Amino acid sequence: MRWIERASLPVAELQEIVRVHGLIDGLGRKLDGKPAATQTYRRRRAVVFNALEYAVELELLPSNPLSRVRRKRGKRPVQEVDRRVVVNPRQARELLAAVTYVGGYERASGRRLRAFFGCLYYAAMRPGEALGLRRSDCTLPAKGWGRIELAETRPTAGKAWTDSGEAHDRRGLKQRAEGEVRIVPIPPPLVRLLREHLKEFGTAKDGRLFASERGYVVAASSYSRVWKQTRELALMPEQVSSVLAFRPYDLRHAGVSQWLNSGVPAPDVAARAGHSVDVLLKIYAKCIDGQEHEMNDRILKSLGEEDDTGK
Known part of the structure; x- marks a missing residue:
């Protein structure tokens, strides 16, 4: 701390616009001097902005100097x-x-973990949402559609970073207000998977559906290891070496894509998946493997044409 005090500029000098430009340039570079990623710059800038807001509160600065300078960045690419x-x-x-x-x-x-992976595909749940799923969240009729009321997610954070000391944090749903619930109708195949899972394995002490043999939250390394072996059993050799369903999270992508390609309206898909419509259409509107020809046929039919390839 003493070294930082000696090596740092007085905060009052940030009232000079040249100093502010230097600060912004530093935030946008890595240790080797090369430009940092856009997301890295934005994260750093947010931290420094809040620190300077505290300096304003302490009356060390009349206003936040970062508000005076806008840094032009290239358009952020959409992570499709x-x-x-x-x-x-x-x-x-x-x-x-x-x-x-x-x-x-x-x-x-x-x-x-079969029903866990089923939740990722049939209900397009995030892994952390599936890990937090409780029996009380599920309506599982003997026949027909059921539903899930998602209220909690258990993302991996590490024991050093959670208030409870557990490896998995306890949070509300992503991009939702605290206590807000997302209702997801689930098809009969997933209802059957969940009923079979409960019959064979029951629940953890706290009511969670998916737990390790000792009752703990399933570690990401554990379900990833199982998924790796699953791909080797289910896929062709050339598919195993490809990126097809490379991560368990890719099942969620497949589920959302399947809903869209089935003709479900985008607002309804977004509500089920926990996304805004804008993000949904930018990121998830993809044709699934093997259905490109079907999509082409739909376009041809709408144009009043027929496929002349003979396929």
């Missing part, structure tokens, strides 16, 4: 989902069947 990672319904079913063979009958590490 790579269509190559998205499985079609047949591939999803094969993956969910193959996962039951992982770990064998005794350990049942794959069977214990």
Whole structure:
């Protein structure tokens, strides 16, 4: 702290516009002097902006100097989902069947996670949302559609960064107000998976559906390891070496893409997936693997034309 005090400029000097430009330039560069990523710059700037707001509160500065200078940045690229990672319904079913063979009958590490992966695909849930899912959140009729009321997510944060000392944090839903619930109708295949899971494994002590053998929240490394073995069992060798369903999260991409390609209106898909319509259409509006020809046929029919390839 003494070294920082000696090496740092007095905060009052930030009233000079030249100093502010130097600060902004520093925020936008890595240690080697090369330009930092846009997101890195924005994160740093937000931290420094709040620190300077505190300096204003202490009357060390008359106003926040960062508000006086705007840094021009290139347009932030949209992080679209790579269509190559998205499985079609047949591939999803094969993956969910193959996962039951992982770990064998005794350990049942794959069977214990089958419904977890099913939630990512059939309900387009984020992994943290599925890890926080409780029995009381689920309506699972014997027949027909059920529904899930999502209220909590359990993202991996590390024991050093949670108030509870647990590896998984407890948070509300992403981009939602505290206590807000997202209702997701779930199709019969997922209802069956969840009912079978409850029958075989029950719940953790706190009512969570998915838990490790010792009752803890399933670690990301554990379900990722199971998923890696599942891909090797379910996919062709050339697909295993590709990016197809490379991560469990790619099942969510496949689920959302399937809803869109099935003709479900974008606002309804956005509500189920927990996105804004704008983000949904920019990121998730992708054709799933093997359905490009079907999409082309739809366009041709709308144009009053027929496919002349003979396919």
